[in-house]
Amino acid sequence: MPTSSLFVAQVSSGCNSCEETFRHPSMARLMLLTDVGQAPIRSVDPRTGEPFGPSFADATVEDVKQVVGYAGAAARELQGLDVGTLAEGLDRAADAVDAASHELTRLADRETALGVDRLTGEVARTTGQMRMFAALIRDGSHLDVVRSKLPEGAPARTLLRMNLPIGVVGVFAASNFPFAFSVAGGDTASAIAAGCPVVVKAHYGHPQTSQRVADLLTEAFAQAGLPEHVFQLIHGGNETGRDLVGHPELAAVGFTGSIAGGRALFDLSARREAPIPVFAEQGSLNPVVLAPTALEDPQSVASALASSITLGSGQFCTKPGLILLPSDYETTFVEALRSRVEETGPHILLTEKIFDGYRAALDRIGQVLGVDVWTGDYNAEGFSVPAAIIRVDQATLASNDELMTEVFGPATVVVSVHDVAGLQELLGSMGGHLTGTVHGASQDPWTRAAVSGLAPVVGRLIYGGVPTGVAVDIAMHHGGPYPACTSVQHTSVGTAAIRRFLRPIAYQDMPTELLPTVLTELAL
């Protein structure tokens, strides 16, 4: 049996005859993977729902085997490559993508309906990231070199610890950022910068944009003198993804998407003979706490939140999906929020799957007793949907898991909370989120309770702002406790994102001429 079909075989193993197996939670998650990618992949215009352009064939198990094999060879070639050339490759790739920005953003807009302006900004962010990682590796701080001369009588005379590339990285592109979290996005840029070959599985929501960006990268890397196959793109559905994660030569996975998708990859890795780290940035509710001192005049906070909720049609992993506030202020705040949300739109979702998911979630929530769902206007074309504001009290929230599940799209849940003790109880029962946000005066007991209750469960804690807008920065942390991420210790945005694709080694008493040449090259 070829190794890359291992996980397929495990999913449908001997337990097929045993009904109970399919109720096993991880089995259920694996089966979620099978609902996409059966037909050939083709672009769809979200504004009309019409397909257009060429079809892209799914990479077969043999294709994946070959591609990862090539990547393994590239990993060995990268060992001997100087950092200057690697950085040059990233810079050239950034230049090539920038030069094609006009063409790329128009193509991506047809595939995603995210708008040319937003996409133009996203291209700049994407190429800025590539240049940032190029600068980082020229400096060498990512290698975290530490040297020790050990005392007399110690088991060694000298130790030198530094980071090495982790190996071949599989990247699963996201739907909602066709540039910044896709083919040339932060996962790819940071992995290449770390010295790891990358195999990207394109997102089926923007296959033409993916292919075009991949072609630009391949050419730029070749011109810079990087090894062949340092970067490869594959198209495909979930079976292709399974083959990729199951390949024994894969060393790490980067993923941005849903909890179901990320968990499925995590579970596949955990079933490998040699498990590998899965850096999955998953869904999040991004709770916002509004203290009484922030609600005396609700207009400005309502306005900021309305924009944040509907930005990109609400398809941000940092969209504020849960707003907690004192009961006394609920009516006036919701009124202000509604009128601001009504000014936004149209809201066109990225894919038919996301469109169906949004409508189904609103249907389910609408059936929960004690919930008030308000929806705005929308036209019925393509994947257009209404914005939604869902009002519940704390008791209803606590007894309905559905309300604590991310709705991907322009919807948010507003929860009226009786008192500070209620807020503490609610925050104390929460799983992980990418962000938490607090509005209120520093001395307001609601503010204090929000900060101390949110810190243990979020990756980023924001005061007085909105969670959307993730700065690409040395001090950014874009991650968080599960289920926000499968690795609580890593970020997928900012310079620290490179740490995902590095691993330490200690050299003991090693002569200089046998140490990695990068130490001499960068005088570290």
Place this chain on the structure above:
Amino acid sequence: MPTSSLFVAQVSSGCNSCEETFRHPSMARLMLLTDVGQAPIRSVDPRTGEPFGPSFADATVEDVKQVVGYAGAAARELQGLDVGTLAEGLDRAADAVDAASHELTRLADRETALGVDRLTGEVARTTGQMRMFAALIRDGSHLDVVRSKLPEGAPARTLLRMNLPIGVVGVFAASNFPFAFSVAGGDTASAIAAGCPVVVKAHYGHPQTSQRVADLLTEAFAQAGLPEHVFQLIHGGNETGRDLVGHPELAAVGFTGSIAGGRALFDLSARREAPIPVFAEQGSLNPVVLAPTALEDPQSVASALASSITLGSGQFCTKPGLILLPSDYETTFVEALRSRVEETGPHILLTEKIFDGYRAALDRIGQVLGVDVWTGDYNAEGFSVPAAIIRVDQATLASNDELMTEVFGPATVVVSVHDVAGLQELLGSMGGHLTGTVHGASQDPWTRAAVSGLAPVVGRLIYGGVPTGVAVDIAMHHGGPYPACTSVQHTSVGTAAIRRFLRPIAYQDMPTELLPTVLTELAL
């Protein structure tokens, strides 16, 4: 169903009636967990095989629930504690253990037969580690504080990233280091230093030593003013371990032991609703390559390796278990190695399980065609065993997995390799190891091939020495690719070990008065 029995239930779930299930690899691993801890735990003298002293009851599922619940409360109390008090707790604990060294080493020697001298050194290493982590947290560098003032137009004005404690840590103590990798060992010291409450499951091989050390720690921490339940000890078998890993409030696991044990904990975590990091330092062969230039006079390298192989009766995770050398030099080297190994002993293993495992492994290896097993003398009392040198050629090694499996005890496998290409092939097919060692001149092609072939698969690469003896140091990395470790990015020895129990958070535009007080306390 109480949550803490979740994993027990999953192991024996509906698939009980389905024979296939038990052939599923991860199920097989889970079942390995059931062979220990059914009878009450009692000390056994390895020199005689006789039990002595009191019995220790297994912690029940309700006990574990209570203990982890208490630890969760301690985690919340630790949020408000100053770093000075935490460091003081570690220093006092170190003083208390040092003061009891005479009594502790005699007790531990009766339980482990490791010898009072070696154990006295181990106590010093253990308390040295506690003081090292106390000094580290007083300095604050472990918090990795990074501040940014963001440019005009960025989504935030300021960002501050720093590390927070990961939460309640479960520590599984090792058999072979009753102090340094046990109750007060590196996992406990680094987790407490990180601000995480610890629940240690004692190793059944030295329950009295474990209890005595735990009592000292509990008293010292209380005297320093640390929260109650910041440290707790439980005894128990594998069911207790399952309950601990399955508790929803547990945030991370530290483990030192076998591949089967570590992988079982990893699999349990992967099945949790919210998986947690499992830092399992597992088995390793620690390959040693001897180049021709190191073998002109084989006496000194044979002598060093004989000591390393038999140190602590070969019960080190860094024991050299695989020696690769050119065929031409095999006979003279093995002769020298045998005569040096014959000078060592007696070799008394720690527990009946390890004793049985060693004998069974030698039996299995002896049945492999083309293998030559030499064993030394031994007396038949208690858990005494002979040292063993196993000779094979490369082809035999490649076709028998048994020979690439760690034998825990004073045995090593010597492999004759035809040429440099053969060496490259062998190293290229290897899984992960904690260490690799190379002897030979820098320009020797065997040396070059060994360094480049070992670097991708080891956590520490040693030139001209032996792998046993792991310096507790800022530049140490004690870890490696799977199966050496379940987390290739972390070390369990040295100051960097604290990183396992920290996780980043970014504060955005947060007023100083709402930031963690440690920033003010340490002027960070």
